[in-house]
Amino acid sequence: MPALWLWQHGPVTWPHVLVMILGAIVTLAVTLGVVTYTIYAERKVIGWMQGRIGPNRVGPFGLLQSFADIFKLLIKEDIVPEKADRSLFLLAPIIAFVPSFMTLAVIPFTMRHIFTADFGVGLLYYLALSAITIHGVMLGGWASNNKYALIGGMRSAAQMLSYEVPLGMSLVGVALMSGSLNLNHIVLAQSRTVWYVVPQIVGFCVFLVAATAELNRTPFDLPEAESELVAGYHVEYTGFRFAFFMLTEYVYVFAMGCLAATLFLGGWSGPFLPGWLWFAIKVFAFIFFQFWLRATMPRIRVDQLMSFSWKVLLPIAMLNLVGTAIVTTLW
Amino acid sequence: MLGFLKGLSVTMGQLPKKKVTLQYPEVMPELPDRFRGVHRFIPDLCIVCNQCARICPTDCITLSGTRDENRKMHIDTFDINFEICILCDLCVEVCPTDAILMSDTFELAVESRDHLKLDMQWLTESEEEYEEKYPDRVPSLDAVLGEDGAEVTE
């Protein structure tokens, strides 16, 4: 049986293919569950921070609230605006949604990285795929033929492209230290020495800011700034297409949390507890931080957002990168 | 850089605090005795002086009465159109006999506009409900009637 789970290193056989498909399905299911309860937890946590009790009507403690919401979205009428670019409008949520799940393929959830690929350039793979989502968002905003959606889509494109750069830069520091782009190797390297959040603290800060911006979350939630753009790029979307956009967002929150845990917080490594639990704790810490920010921060202005990326974050990331390079070379 | 960290500490500090949410349909809010909800009406006290209808800024009160053999006015119909009532309390203020009062009913949503035409029966029932709910707030009807009756016969 263990041999079956080590399919990545053997030749492809039918049982292996079966395991691959099974793994994908299980990952999908687990992620959907996590995402559902991320939404629930967000509403609860932010509610508590605001003196409210959050959702409490559907199921005990409102635990089924997110399922009710998803169910509602699925059975709602799928409205396509008359003046919209129909084919792009229908395609956009899919373009946004599919890569978000694909990124999960390389995340090492446990030491044995069951179900996920031991990919040599996993880091690059993640960055490349997450960039595709921007197209979906932008196309969605454009195809809606709505001014607010268009502004939201354009803002989103500008923002994600700008923050992709410092994000990538901050990750290079980690890659330099571990000497690998394979996420599993990076975790292993950390479990041998120290979590990279310590030596790479500057990079971690840059990563945290850039990741928040990449996720379109407060204080960088400009693409869907509801007080300015009503809802931003998905203002015309209803029903399950809207649900796709929402899911994309929360899957990325999860994926980005996984990335943070993997690259900076030692992934599944940690004493006493099983690896998957360590991983879950770290991911949740990241996600909780996002909730906390959202409960506190006002929204940054769009021009400040851009200049912050290019004038502050990128130089810091560059300096960090150079510093890391020098230190790793000398050491 | 300190500024937003202070803000973060504020929001975190709120996390364990007691929540203020009132679980409304299950838990009703505490309403003071002066609360101005839908009217309640005590027909026995009404002397059909028409003052409430006259003071009403939106003209939402309609009433009519007849004189009985003792030359005493009796109320026959008393309607409030709640589509336009603004719950300003002026009718209660001018009523010389406190025949019209305000209850604690604030749930005004109905399915049809017709349900907003409140007649005397509805308003009297509202009074009965109120008396049942707050026996301490309402002087007993007999006491009030007794006094009034005594005055009238004299």
Added chain:
Amino acid sequence: MTEDRTQKTESSPPSSEAAVMPPAAPGMTGPPDAASAASTAGSTASADAAPEKASSAKTSAATSPSPAKAAPPKKAPPPPNPWVEAAKAKAEELAQALASQLPNGWLEEVGAVHHQPMLRVRKQHFPAVFRAAHALPSWELDYLVCYTATDYKEHLEVVAYVESTKFGHMVCIKTRTEREAASVPSIVSVHPGANWEEREMFDLFGIEFTGHPDLRRIMMWDEYVGHPLRKDFVDPSLTEEVNRDGADS
């Protein structure tokens, strides 16, 4: 981070705001005998208000400023209200100060509107009066407080209360226009804040403000017919069958 921007707060006991404003209310600085009682604006003055009727009771176009004509008493004349007298004197003073800068015949009436000095001017000179009053040293009426119109059935009257933020004067300046094709020169060039008020008057009274930069309806929609605040206005929706119980029994 914010300490450098701490707001200037001035701790001062009541009635020591003299740096900006005299403590008493505008129009109340006149009679010294009553000044001590001026705790609330005007509420302590004696009870008669007959002289204030002047502005609306009179229709004659008095070109010479004569406060004696202001109040034709019908009953036994009440003792003159010191506040009103002071306001009239003040109006007189302002009229004289303005006279040099304005062409002849600009003034129609000088009087008082409930303890406030009042000038009624010819509508042709309406903006000029504001401009002159704004520039007038020791008056500087620079703040448009209230600006509106009233339909007196025979004519429309446009009323503006202007205040001097420096000296504390508050003066009421009026003008009249006929109801048909009502028009008054706009004062937006002097007080830009009059813009929307004039639009509102245009909308609700039908007064054309000549020289207004952007005269459109403001409250009602563009296609609306009629001017609701005129006294002869009848709401078209009320003439139709309206389901309204309790209107009258």
Added chain:
Amino acid sequence: MALIPNGTDREPMRSEKGSAAAQNSAPAAQGHAPMPYGGPAVDDIRMEEMLLNVGPQHPSTHGVLRLLVRARGETIVEADPVIGYLHRGTEKLAENLQYTQIIPYTDRLDYLASMINNYALCHTVETAIDLEVPERAEHLRVLVMEMQRIASHLLFIGAYLLDLGAMSPFLYAFQERERIVQLFNRICGARLTYNYMRIGGVKYDAPEGWLDDVRDFVPWMKGKLEMYDRLITGNEIFLNRVRGIGVFDTKTALAYGISGVNLRSTGMRWDLRRNRPYSIYDRFEFDIPVGQHGDCFDRYYLHLLEMEQSLRIIEQVLAQMPDGPVLGKVPKIIRVPAGEYYCGVEGARGELGFYIVADGKDKPYRLKIRKPSFVNLQLLPELLRGQSLSNLIAILGAVDIVLGEVDA
């Protein structure tokens, strides 16, 4: 910077027909200044203007305000406020109502500061008929007015931060406001439309224990103000969004008739409670905080400081609250002698004035409401010109309008 798709049949940015305002001022837009934040000059990029319809159902227009915005990319060329969606003709209605009957209508003007509206009308009528108001009534009035000012300012801060994207202050503000609203509910039986004041006094005396509860409220609220200061004032993102935004100077403000916090933020010490003293404000010690820069930050911060001053007034009122009746000797039917009367009070948003033309009857011949929000909103197009779309919300929010009052 939105690059507009080409094409004849589908141009999302084009309105079918330009508004009158847009057409009127088309020449003004031609040589427009470069972007305020130092981006490339607008002419370098091929751009078309787009007509953006902000409101009347937009989350940040605070009601049913509609702004017709002509924008190049995200830079506003011109903004034209369209109002009247909530116009109920209060002034016309009042002509057919007795003076007492108008009071509930004033509740619905600036519905966040009903007490002050009530007072402004009662005060004008009292001035007109020279009515003496009992001492206790005056004290109660000042007490509730200052509490109302706090409630209104709280809501401003909450809503403003919500506009800027911060969610929590809004909910905190409502929690604090709730306590005031509960106190009001106990004294006058309503939570929003109080209808508490009467010509000649107030409707009810304070119920048992009410004044003590207000006494407890003051220190509690002071702590909350400190919390707001910590939560918001220091936040760098907030500061960057409001500092130096929507600046105007005293001269402009006076020319436009701006009043209230908007005027004080320019450094002008102008508060009707001092400058045209009414009620018993001359007996209390309080400061008039003023701003220095006339920007949105000053306007935000002044609201905080004013709440502090209101708490000071409340403390003093409580300390000298006299006993006695709460309603003066008022005739059964109030008839105002013929004449014209104008009285302004310092509302939560600026000078709130009632102008009454009376003809000796029990109903006003004409009632004009000098609405601070209405006057203050006029400045908005000036402030928005050349700003980015994100600043639109920051500036509009800081002007602090209530549409019930703007449209009256």
